[in-house]
Structures are given as structure tokens and as C-alpha cells.
Amino acid sequence: MFEFIDVKYKDVLDLPTLDIEQEKITTLVGPSGSGKTTILRMLNKLISPTQGRIIFNGKDLRQINSVDHRRHVSMLSQSPSIFEGSIRDNLNVGLRFQERELPSDEALNHILEQVKLNKLLEGSATTLSGGEKQRLALGRILLLNSEVYLLDEPSSALDDETEDIIIQMLTERVKKEKKTIVMVTHTKAIADKYSDTIIEISKGRCLSWRGNNERNN
Ligand SMILES: Nc1ncnc2c1ncn2[C@@H]1O[C@H](COP(=O)(O)OP(=O)(O)O)[C@@H](O)[C@H]1O
Ligand SMILES: [Mg+2]
Numbered sequence: 001m002f003e004f005i006d007v008k009y010k011d012v013l014d015l016p017t018l019d020i021e022q023e024k025i026t027t028l029v030g031p032s033g034s035g036k037t038t039i040l041r042m043l044n045k046l047i048s049p050t051q052g053r054i055i056f057n058g059k060d061l062r063q064i065n066s067v068d069h070r071r072h073v074s075m076l077s078q079s080p081s082i083f084e085g086s087i088r089d090n091l092n093v094g095l096r097f098q099e100r101e102l103p104s105d106e107a108l109n110h111i112l113e114q115v116k117l118n119k120l121l122e123g124s125a126t127t128l129s130g131g132e133k134q135r136l137a138l139g140r141i142l143l144l145n146s147e148v149y150l151l152d153e154p155s156s157a158l159d160d161e162t163e164d165i166i167i168q169m170l171t172e173r174v175k176k177e178k179k180t181i182v183m184v185t186h187t188k189a190i191a192d193k194y195s196d197t198i199i200e201i202s203k204g205r206c207l208s209w210r211g212n213n214e215r216n217n
Contacts (some may be wrong), residue, residue, distance in 0.1 A: 001148070001180060002043055006052035012038050013204040015052075020197075025171050025181045027191045030201035036184045037078060039201070040150045043182060044075040071098060075150040078184075080137035082128070087112070088121040090136055094144050103143060114169055115139040116162065130157040135166065142173070149174065151183035155190070163187060167194050 004018035013035045020026050020043075028036045041047045042054060045066045054061045061069070074094070082090055091111065092102050103111075108121055115135040119128070125136060134157045141149060154170070155163040167185075171194045174181050185191055191198050192212065200207040 001057060002182075003055040004052065005055065007042070007049045007054060008051040009035075009038055009042065009047065009204075010050055011204075013042075013049075015039075015204075015206055018199070018206055018209075020180075020182055022180050023175075023178050024196040025174065025183070025194055026197045026199060027195035028182065028184045028199050028201055029186075029188070029191050030207070034201045035204040036201055037152055038204075040075060040152050040182065040184065043148075043150055044073055045069045046075070072146055073148040073150060074141055074144045074146040076137060076141045076152060076154055078152040078156070080134070080140075082125050082133045082136060084126050085124075086121060087117075087119055087123050087125050087128075087136060090125040091121075091140050091143060094140050098144070108143075111139040111143055114142065114173070116165060116169075131159070131162065134158065138166070138170070142170075146179075148180045148182065151181060153184050153186065156186065160187075163190060164193075 001022035002020040004015045007013065007015045007018070028039060030036055038047070042049060045061055045064070048062065056064065088108060091108050095102055105121060112119060115138050117132060117135050117139065125133070128136060134154065138154055155166055158166060167190050171181070195212050197209065197211055199209050
């Protein structure tokens with residue numbers, strides 16, 4: 001789905017080749033500062049390679065309009081912004097930005113249930129805890145219903161048990177809907193349990209790429 005060809009980004013990344021497969025859960029792991037976020041940002045076309053190219057579904061990303069691209073590929077950043085207003089407002093913000101129809105309360109409540117956020121839609125978003133805000137931001141992204149989700153440490157603020165529940169929900173949902181996830185996580189257990197492919201990044205290079213047979217079998 002994504003194919004890197006001789007990609008460099010400044011002196012941050014050097015990726016002669018890297019493939020990300022459609023309808024798979026791909027997890028990027030590696031130490032802080034190794035370039036994981038930079039990779040996701042390139043996949044979202046927030047930044048472009050300073051050398052080489054990235055092919056998305058057979059087309060050079062440079063030839064694809066950034067706004068159009070982000071309708072297909074949405075990104076949850078490492079520290080998503082939750083703004084003042086209700087939980088409903090915060091859930092709807094992405095759809096509003098894309099000038100799309102807003103979901104019914106039933107659909108919004110279903111999403112809250114999926115991200116295990118037992119809150120009222122009218123409730124204030126700013127008073128939520130860090131972990132709750134993270135789940136709200138995840139719900140917001142899921143509502144976009146895009147083909148590809150780029151998730152930058154989506155469960156970093158969650159306790160182990162909640163993290164497992166959330167990532168399990170996420171991966172099941174995405175499998176069922178035949179979508180694609182590229183995520184970053186620091187939790188090895190999560191990477192091993194839920195990924196189809198694990199890509200290890202170190203100092204801007206791909207150290208290893210391995211299919212997770214345990215999961216595929
Ligand atoms: N726009 C940029 N220009 C130059 N260097 C950057 C830029 N963005 C990030 N970096 C640097 O690239 C390295 C990798 O950053 P990042 O991708 O955020 O790592 P990770 O997500 O793996 O922790 C860091 O050393 C960071 O300071
Ligand atoms: Mg990062």
C-alpha cells in the first residue's frame with residue numbers, strides 16, 4: 001500500500017526500502033528519537049521526503065493532493081489536541097473540518113463505548129484525564145472511517161489493562177472493516193500480540209522487518 005523508494009528525510013531518516021501492506025496491522029517500534037513519528041508524518045503527507053519517493057497505491061505521494069490524501073489516511077498524533085467544549089464537539093471536529101455529515105448521538109455513543117469512555121456527550125472534554133483524552137481523540141479518528149489509520153502511541157497514557165482492551169477493539173474493528181493500521185507503540189507485548197508486521201527503527205534506519213507468524217497462524 002505504501003512503498004518507500006530510497007527515502008531520506010534530512011539527516012533523520014534513511015530508508016532505502018520499506019513496504020507497508022494493505023489491510024494489515026503494522027507496528028513501528030524503536031527507541032525515542034529514532035524517527036517513528038517522522039515516518040508517520042510522511043505517510044500522512046504532513047512532510048515530504050527530502051530525497052526519494054513514497055508510492056501510495058501505485059501513485060507517487062507527490063502527485064496526490066494533501067487534503068485528498070488525508071481523507072483516506074488519517075493520523076492520530078502523539079499528543080492530540082482536545083479543545084474546550086463538549087465531548088460531542090470534540091468527537092465531531094474531524095468530520096466538521098472535512099465538511100461531512102455529523103453522526104447521530106447513537107453513533108457517537110457507540111464510539112464512546114468502543115473506546116471505553118463512559119461519559120455523556122454533553123460533558124466537558126477539557127476536564128477529562130490524560131488517558132480519557134487519548135481515548136476521546138481515538139474515537140474522533142475512528143469516526144472519520146478512513147482506509148488507513150496512522151496512530152502515534154495511541155495508548156501511551158493508558159494503564160496496561162485498558163491499553164490491551166483498546167488495542168484489541170481497534171485491531172478487531174479494523175480487521176473486520178478491512179482497513180489498515182500503522183501504529184507506534186512502546187509496549188512490546190502489544191506489538192507482539194496485535195501486529196501482523198513489526199518494523200524496528202533505530203537511528204532513522206530500518207533495523208528489522210518481521211511478519212508476526214504467531215498472529216497470522
Ligand atoms: N522537521 C524536522 N527537522 C529536523 N529534525 C527533525 C524534524 N522532526 C523531528 N526531527 C528529529 O528527528 C529525530 C526523530 O524524531 P521522531 O520521528 O519524533 O522520533 P520518534 O518518534 O521515534 O521518537 C529526532 O532527533 C528529532 O529531533
Ligand atoms: Mg514519536
